[in-house]
Amino acid sequence: MRSLVGWVRRKDPQLVAVRRAARIMIVACLGFYVCRYGLNKPSMAPYALFGAVALGALSQIPGSPRQRARTLLAVLPVGWVLVTLGTVLSVTTWAATAGMFLLGFAVSFVGVGGPKLVGLAAGMQLLYILPCFPPYDPGSLLWRLGGLTMAVLLLAGAEVVLWPDPAPVPYRKRLGDAIGGLGACLHALADSWGGDPTGRDRLAALLPEATDAADALRPSRLPAAQRPASAGRRDRALSSAAGTARLMLGRAVDLYFTEVHEAATLPAATRLLRETAGCVESAAAWLHGTGPVPDTGHIVAALNEFRIARMNTDPNGLPPERLRLGSMALALGEWTKSLIFVIRVAAGLLPDHPDPTPPTAQPGQFWYAYRKVPNLWWHRLRENLTPRSVYFQGALRLAVALAAARLLAGVFDLSHGFWVLLTILTVLRTSAAETRSALKPALIGTVAGSIVAAGLLVVGVDPTVYAIILPFVMFIGFAAGPLLGFGWAQALFTLVITLVFAQVTPVDWRLAEARVLDVLVGAGAAVLIGVFAWPRGGGGELHRAVGNFIGGASRVIRETVSVMADGERPGTALPETRAAGMLADASYALYQSERHEASTIDWQATLVAGHHAVRGAEVLIRSCPAGGLLPSVGPLTATAWDVARRFERAAEGLLAHDRGFVERPTPERPAPVDWPDDLGSELYVIADLRAWLDGLRDDVTRIAGRPERVDGLRDRVSQLADGAT
Known part of the structure; x- marks a missing residue:
């Protein structure tokens, strides 16, 4: 017995x-x-x-x-x-x-x-x-x-x-643990930038635990019934918060490997990073039930202060590498603003203003925050x-x-x-x-x-x-x-x-x-x-859905640079790709419920590459008037077209069910181009664009990753995001 x-x-x-x-x-x-x-x-x-x-x-x-x-x-x-x-x-x-x-x-x-x-x-x-x-x-x-x-x-x-x-364990607590770990990492990173010799070692010690906490948010690690996947506003916001937190942790790892000593605007970037860490920790406190709902006012003020500091610092004559750290810190701040916004939506505090997304670009990133609940359910059914x-x-x-x-x-x-x-x-069954x-x-x-x-x-x-x-x-x-x-x-x-x-x-x-x-x-x-009737189940549709998503991301990359450098009007690439991402996420969720042999494609890394393209483009288009970067259109177009082509190559392989494409050699980086260094404050916007494009180039190379054979901190963290947001 x-x-x-x-x-x-x-x-x-x-x-x-x-x-x-x-x-x-x-x-x-x-x-x-x-x-x-x-x-x-x-x-x-x-x-x-x-x-x-x-x-x-x-x-x-x-x-x-x-x-x-x-x-x-x-x-x-x-x-x-x-x-x-x-x-x-x-x-x-x-x-x-x-x-x-x-x-x-x-x-x-x-x-x-x-x-x-x-x-x-x-x-x-x-x-x-x-x-x-x-x-x-x-x-x-x-x-x-x-x-x-x-x-x-x-x-x-x-x-x-x-x-x-x-x-x-409530999803809200899991999310609070992940965001709290992220906040501790950002504080250690800010201390390192501020001259604390122990900050970098503390960050290295904190990252594995933060990685595990973020890893616990992966839909594949959660029972299907516990995933925030309903059509309601709260679940959409919590899912978006999880995706944002995973992206921010990946950026924190990138900053861990970034040289800071010669960076321009380092003091201003350090202040922004400290405010970012504080806002992230306040979001974690609310999720744990130990603090009030965070306010976006703090991070908005910090972003404005940083931008003013950049405008007052002449970048002319500085090598582009010295501007990179500030651009990465700015991206962290923008993602933090998005994180605080969706946390407030999850708390039931709806925005008191209409959706600022231009009609031609709707639905925007947070379109669901401006819709009534019956409309959200109808939208989910209709799409x-x-x-x-x-x-x-x-x-x-x-x-x-x-x-x-x-x-x-x-x-x-x-x-x-x-x-x-x-x-x-x-x-x-599904297959x-x-x-x-x-x-x-x-x-x-x-x-x-x-x-x-x-x-x-x-x-x-x-x-x-x-x-x-x-x-x-x-x-x-x-x-x-x-x-x-x-x-x-x-x-x-x-x-x-x-x-x-x-x-x-x-x-x-x-x-x-x-x-x-x-x-x-x-x-x-x-x-x-x-x-x-669809004998391949989620696996068959996943290739098509993710291929369309990644193909749409390539159009987003081209369109973003065309708007910012050539002055073209924004087209439909962003809203169409955002909708394609929703279908890709749904296909991946079903795929996770099925039994499959080990895949040569890292679906998690593939989806996060598409979401990174969409989210980065949304922020960049808001930050620069159309055509403002016309003097650097040549280098920007060459860099963007190289990254977009890598996304297109991945999309073609996925749509053709050609899993062998991940085994073929990755195209070499394009030949170095001459970047202007005399455009004043526009050099900062160029640096922001370059940081985004470089990140996307790294993202697309991880499609052939092996999550079960991850070596090194950067690679381990890069495998966290599922993209199911």
């Missing part, structure tokens, strides 16, 4: 799976027994049991126990609607099939709104599937709704009082209503599979056809390869469970025995998936279903035979749809 407990502890250290299985078992059995034997309502009992299974076992609801309980209560009216529609549309096979397609798509597609909806999708699908089969019995609707209501109320209470799960969206693809392939399975079950009059659709929900990998354990488990179930039914055990053993089999079955694997879960769940129906209606050994047949039909439908 002790060895068994030790094995379970190793598999499930916090006993999350065991706690969850116990809660679902108690709620499902209690509801089932009360309805079946207490109230003597066989039509009510399955809904009390499967309601608990749908929202307890098939659903993944994020948050603390109290938050999960509130979510369950909030979705109860939606469950009523689905059960009602399933009951009404079961009048004919065609009506039920049409409803299955429309509701299957809608329930799955609304998951685009965030992790709570994604986690609920499979469970909500089951609430329509269960009543959409004969018998057509609208008279039992109230009893069905009563059973579902009992299940939800009991489950919500159990989440809070029955062995509640440990509350996960994903395209075949290029992985959310649209996933919802459509599932809807087609469920509708086809419902049609087959009706045409061939399968006695327990809802098992066909239940198999679709459990087997169909054909993943579907095939789930198919074998599903079939083996179902056959094994059916053999045991048939044996019980053939022997003719007294129904009381079914009622006694049901809780034990259910508990082991729901715990088996996380502890033993998918095949064991399928076997035991098959036995659970047999025990349930044996208590509701007269059955014989053919019930087990029907279970195997229905699973085979459902598995066949899942495989066919998986093969013909």
Whole structure:
């Protein structure tokens, strides 16, 4: 016994799976027994049991126990609607099939709104599937709704009082830790610039811890349900804050390797960096709940002071390298201003002025801060209503599979056809390869469970025995998936279903035979749809989405320099690339949920390169009037075109699914160009542009990086950002 407990502890250290299985078992059995034997309502009992299974076992609801309980209560009216529609549309096979397609798509597609909806999708699908089969019995609707209501109320209470799960670490705290570590690094860097001989060593000591804290924000390190990915304003702001913090940490590492002794405007840059560090730490304090909401006024004043100091320092005759540090410090300050702004948005303090983004460049970087919540949800749905969206693809392939399975079950009059659709929900994955990998354990488990179930039914055990053993089999079955694997879960769940129906209606050994047949039909439908509908899943769409994003970034680079040096009017490159980045982020999020062999492409570094291009361009275009750099158009164009071509080369390789492009030699840097040194204050803007372009050139070379083989501090930090912002 002790060895068994030790094995379970190793598999499930916090006993999350065991706690969850116990809660679902108690709620499902209690509801089932009360309805079946207490109230003597066989039509009510399955809904009390499967309601608990749908929202307890098939659903993944994020948050603390109290938050999960509130979510369950909030979705109860939606469950009523689905059960009602399933009951009404079961009048004919065609009506039920049409409803299955429309509701299957809608329930799955609304998951685009965030992790709570994604986690609920499979469970909500089951609430329509269960009543959409004969018998057509609208008279039992109230009893069905009563059973579902009992299940939800009991489950919500159990989440809070029955062995509640440990509350996960809030994303806000993780973000606070990362931003706090960044602030400490910036303070050490400022001390080093100010002459403190220990500052550089302190920075070197702080960076690994700050790196780990920022690494904890990577979506790949977080359960899908805990990622700030909803359509709401708060999650958008928190995600943007995380992306900004990762970019700032990368810039802090760059400054660690930058020579400062001969830098122009070093005292002014040091003051700006100290103010930047203070503002970053105030943001971390609010996230930790130990300080007020930070104000953008401090960093805005510091940026203005730095710009005035630069204007009062004549750069004529200075080598460009002496201007680089000030440009990098200015970029840090601008990113800090963005960080404080989104932290205020996350705190619910909306801007008291209209969106300053010019109409031709909208949507701007923080467009969501100026929109009402219903508009944000509609925007999220609308931007994903395209075949290029992985959310649209996933919802459509599932809807087609469920509708086809419902049609087959009706045409061939399968006695327990809802098992066909239940198999679709459990087997169909986002790619054909993943579907095939789930198919074998599903079939083996179902056959094994059916053999045991048939044996019980053939022997003719007294129904009381079914009622006694049901809780034990259910508990082991729901715990088996996380502890033993998918095949064991399928076997035991098959036995659970047999025990349930044996208590509701007269059955014989053919019930087990029907279970195997229905699973085979459902598995066949899942495989066919998986093969013909976007079989590559997130990996296939990721190449296209990220390729379009990186290709758009190359146009952003060219357009930015054309505006600043040639005086051209801003075009559509920025807003179009920002929209492409949203689809790329969504594709990467799905890709992370799938199993893949080690890739030759560092997708994280690829995405951060695109986001760096967009964010840098937004700041630079605001800092200089169009055509203000005309005297240096030649060197700027040559440098920008070289960087843009590197981005285009990466985009072409991604769109062609040519992973070998990362193995080919990186183009050499272009020949040195003669930079003017007599343009006065415009030299500072040129330095800002050069710092941005040099950073982008380094970013694009990291696409072929190997995150699992990172050597050196600069390379390690460069792998942090996912770009899922």
